[in-house]
Amino acid sequence: MSNLLNKSRPLVFCPGCSHERIARILDKSFQNMGLNGNQIVMVSDIGCSGLFDTFFNTHAMHGLHGRALTYATGLKLARPELNVVVTMGDGGMGIGGAHILSACRRNLDLTLLVLNNFNFGMTGGQFSATTPSEAQVGSGFLNRIERPIDVCEVACSAGATYVTRCSAYRKDLAEEIERAIRHEGFSVLDIWGVCTGRYSKQNKLTPQTIDETLSALPPREGVVENNARKEYGRFYREVAESQKPTPPPAKIEKKFDPPESIRQEVIILGDAGQRIITAGDILCFAGLTAGLKVTQKNEYNITVLRGPSISEVILSPEDIGFNGIYRPAAIVAIGQEGVDRRANLFEHLDKDALIILAKGVEVPSSNATVHLVDFKKQGIKTHDRALSSLSVMAKLNKVINLKMLQSALEARFKEPVLTSALGLVDRVDIA
Amino acid sequence: MPLSLMEGNEAIAWGAVNSGCRFYAGYPITPATTIFNTMLKLLPPMGGICIQGEDEIASIGSCLGASMAGLKVMTATSGPGLSLYSEHISFALGSEIPIVIVVIQRLGPSTGSATRGADGDIQFMRWGSSGGLPVIVLAPVDINDCFFLTMHAFNLAEEFRCPVFIASNKEIAMTKESIDMDAIPRPKLKERAAPPPGKSFLPFEIGSDRMTPDFLPIGDEVLVRQTSSTHGPDGYITTDFDQIGKNQERLRKKIVSAVDRFSFCEAYMEDDADTLVITYGVTARAAKEAFMEQKGEGKPVSLLVLKTIWPVPENLIKEKAKSFKHVVVVEMNLGQYVREIQRILPDKKVHFFGQMNGKLITPHQIKEAIANV
Numbered sequence: 001m002s003n004l005l006n007k008s009r010p011l012v013f014c015p016g017c018s019h020e021r022i023a024r025i026l027d028k029s030f031q032n033m034g035l036n037g038n039q040i041v042m043v044s045d046i047g048c049s050g051l052f053d054t055f056f057n058t059h060a061m062h063g064l065h066g067r068a069l070t071y072a073t074g075l076k077l078a079r080p081e082l083n084v085v086v087t088m089g090d091g092g093m094g095i096g097g098a099h100i101l102s103a104c105r106r107n108l109d110l111t112l113l114v115l116n117n118f119n120f121g122m123t124g125g126q127f128s129a130t131t132p133s134e135a136q137v138g139s140g141f142l143n144r145i146e147r148p149i150d151v152c153e154v155a156c157s158a159g160a161t162y163v164t165r166c167s168a169y170r171k172d173l174a175e176e177i178e179r180a181i182r183h184e185g186f187s188v189l190d191i192w193g194v195c196t197g198r199y200s201k202q203n204k205l206t207p208q209t210i211d212e213t214l215s216a217l218p219p220r221e222g223v224v225e226n227n228a229r230k231e232y233g234r235f236y237r238e239v240a241e242s243q244k245p246t247p248p249p250a251k252i253e254k255k256f257d258p259p260e261s262i263r264q265e266v267i268i269l270g271d272a273g274q275r276i277i278t279a280g281d282i283l284c285f286a287g288l289t290a291g292l293k294v295t296q297k298n299e300y301n302i303t304v305l306r307g308p309s310i311s312e313v314i315l316s317p318e319d320i321g322f323n324g325i326y327r328p329a330a331i332v333a334i335g336q337e338g339v340d341r342r343a344n345l346f347e348h349l350d351k352d353a354l355i356i357l358a359k360g361v362e363v364p365s366s367n368a369t370v371h372l373v374d375f376k377k378q379g380i381k382t383h384d385r386a387l388s389s390l391s392v393m394a395k396l397n398k399v400i401n402l403k404m405l406q407s408a409l410e411a412r413f414k415e416p417v418l419t420s421a422l423g424l425v426d427r428v429d430i431a
Numbered sequence: 432m433p434l435s436l437m438e439g440n441e442a443i444a445w446g447a448v449n450s451g452c453r454f455y456a457g458y459p460i461t462p463a464t465t466i467f468n469t470m471l472k473l474l475p476p477m478g479g480i481c482i483q484g485e486d487e488i489a490s491i492g493s494c495l496g497a498s499m500a501g502l503k504v505m506t507a508t509s510g511p512g513l514s515l516y517s518e519h520i521s522f523a524l525g526s527e528i529p530i531v532i533v534v535i536q537r538l539g540p541s542t543g544s545a546t547r548g549a550d551g552d553i554q555f556m557r558w559g560s561s562g563g564l565p566v567i568v569l570a571p572v573d574i575n576d577c578f579f580l581t582m583h584a585f586n587l588a589e590e591f592r593c594p595v596f597i598a599s600n601k602e603i604a605m606t607k608e609s610i611d612m613d614a615i616p617r618p619k620l621k622e623r624a625a626p627p628p629g630k631s632f633l634p635f636e637i638g639s640d641r642m643t644p645d646f647l648p649i650g651d652e653v654l655v656r657q658t659s660s661t662h663g664p665d666g667y668i669t670t671d672f673d674q675i676g677k678n679q680e681r682l683r684k685k686i687v688s689a690v691d692r693f694s695f696c697e698a699y700m701e702d703d704a705d706t707l708v709i710t711y712g713v714t715a716r717a718a719k720e721a722f723m724e725q726k727g728e729g730k731p732v733s734l735l736v737l738k739t740i741w742p743v744p745e746n747l748i749k750e751k752a753k754s755f756k757h758v759v760v761v762e763m764n765l766g767q768y769v770r771e772i773q774r775i776l777p778d779k780k781v782h783f784f785g786q787m788n789g790k791l792i793t794p795h796q797i798k799e800a801i802a803n804v
């Protein structure tokens with residue numbers, strides 16, 4: 001197999017930099033695997049390790065610091081057949097920490113080579129996430145008062161399925177990289193090397209000292225049995241295949257004439273848990289059955305199970321422009337928190353506006369007509385009161401009629417909910 | 432005409448899949464989340480991919496990867512996420528990666544109010560990336576626009592190889608409206624141009640009669656390089672000042688010089704008016720009502736609703752504003768786009784009305800602003 005190193009772009013690392021060695025070995029791995037350049041994409045980010053993509057005759061994508069794994073994720077999901085090899089320094093690893101954790105958890109088939117040389121070579125030897133506390137680097141005393149992280153331990157605890165910590169000078173590095181690429185899942189190689197340009201000027205770091213340090217650490221080599229599981233892309237496609245297509249939203253034909261063919265605004269004021277938003281939906285569907293244009297805006301607290309719940313609906317034979325509520329035709333007041341939130345609405349009400357008021361809820365005085373309903377006496381539970389109020393509205397022939405409401409329920413619900421909703425609408429007494 | 436009911440955000444998602452979008456990545460954020468929810472229902476069963484990124488940076492980053500692999504991609508967020516998108520927006524701009532970015536604006540600054548509307552990110556979309564290259568921003572007024580402009584956004588992203596923003600607003604995004612999707616005119620779909628077969632390919636080479644390079648996806652037979660670094664036609668770093676300068680100018684010009692072809696707007700012109708109201712987004716709905724009422728009261732004004740916000744459709748605005756003494760710009764912020772109107776209409780009296788308190792600007796407020804002219 002031919003060499004994939006780019007002849008017109010010779011390696012330009014400092015003499016003695018272990019990146020150069022790794023680049024040549026990576027090329028050997030590609031050759032041993034019999035890969036063509038177009039079966040590989042090299043993905044890199046910023047730093048001396050970010051030059052890798054330029055040295056190979058492969059597809060390449062080079063981007064922002066620490067973000068290489070994000071591009072790699074999109075590339076691999078879109079092109080599962082590609083061998084996606086990501087190079088990153090200890091700098092990119094640190095700034096892109098969230099992406100490493102996520103890649104480990106997902107287990108998408110990417111190969112990450114962390115070219116770990118314990119400092120930011122390109123920007124002047126500042127400390128990185130892996131710089132030992134005792135090292136002399138370009139960040140003054142700052143690394144002395146922080147602790148480095150062990151990317152292999154992090155990767156294992158985040159669920160990586162293949163993790164190796166090794167030296168750039170390891171004899172079988174080409175074979176190890178090949179194993180990592182062949183592994184079906186996310187593999188991380190933490191490759192320790194020497195930055196002659198910056199780090200080893202002030203710190204003793206040689207192939208021998210790397211070996212000594214590595215041998216004192218618990219070994220990390222290859223498949224992480226505890227984390228073994230399905231590759232993400234394969235898993236994704238399997239699950240996706242079993243998902244049912246989503247049909248376009250239901251289309252509602254005009255079947256009825258509304259009580260009045262003018263713009264009408266309705267506001268439903270209630271409390272969380274009263275199915276206010278659903279009632280707003282149903283009211284919209286009722287409008288559609290009469291060929292009306294509709295809009296619906298809802299308001300509720302971020303903690304969805306507490307606080308006011310409000311739905312504002314506009315029905316109109318014309319296109320609806322401004323969709324704030326300014327002259328409601330009907331107000332459904334069935335929860336005190338909703339009423340209190342919109343207390344200032346009441347002073348401007350017209351006298352032909354209708355308030356459907358649940359007994360026990362207090363509304364500010366207004367010009368509007370109040371229609372009081374004792375839901376409790378009728379045995380209607382609090383979560384059924386919103387729909388029941390629509391039934392009252394329909395039976396009073398205000399904004400909607402009963403046929404519109406029933407037809408809306410048929411469009412909105414399936415059995416057995418439909419029968420019970422229709423039953424409720426039928427049962428509600430307007431008093 | 433049978434109608435359906437859905438949110439503005441759902442209409443964006445349907446517009447996207449109808450445009451051929453097959454990759455979506457996003458991070459949950461109110462009021463954009465329902466786009467993610469809808470894409471997750473739509474894409475996987477049709478062989479597409481929808482993922483939740485670990486953050487906004489990863490979401491847009493994976494979109495850029497998938498776009499370079501040849502898919503049409505989209506992501507959506509709100510102000511706080513737009514801040515995080517910044518580094519990748521400049522990547523997409525400088526390296527010509529097609530992507531549709533939906534920004535559902537909410538009341539800022541910062542985390543602000545998650546469920547209150549605003550149009551506070553209009554200049555941020557234009558300038559919130561390093562390098563300051565121009566972007567395309569389309570602003571829907573209602574649910575029909577959400578569908579229609581999304582389809583155009585994909586076409587523009589493909590044609591110009593650039594990020595295209597949909598500048599929506601919580602008040603459109605999370606409002607349900609009746610819609611007849613089949614009645615909305617659909618543009619013919621465009622795809623990024625591939626080089627003619629047999630022609631040699633360099634990833635950023637510009638044909639003599641062209642402004643945008645041909646595209647081949649990463650992963651096909653021909654090798655493709657993509658880089659965020661300042662590059663020459665071959666996709667390798669260049670230090671040639673002349674080449675760099677020409678390329679930057681091309682990136683500017685390919686967008687700015689084409690805006691007359693995609694200056695979406697609605698114009699309501701009244702012969703005896705001396706005031707033109709200019710607005711965009713959800714505020715246009717109140718402005719249309721104010722326009723009708725003014726007319727009914729015998730005090731007509733004209734109204735221009737801009738749906739292409741960036742690049743500024745200068746010719747359109749100059750042409751429409753030609754015969755007016757006064758221009759009233761209304762926007763849901765403290766005065767952002769009005770700067771552009773002042774810049775291009777130096778001979779007009781440009782007035783401003785804005786509001787940034789989480790509430791919709793009402794027709795009444797707009798009429799007051801007109802009365803104050």
Ligand code: SF4
Pocket residue numbers: 012013014016017018019048117121122194195196197198199
């Ligand atoms: S600065 Fe360090 S990492 Fe960069 S090329 Fe030189 S030796 Fe290698």
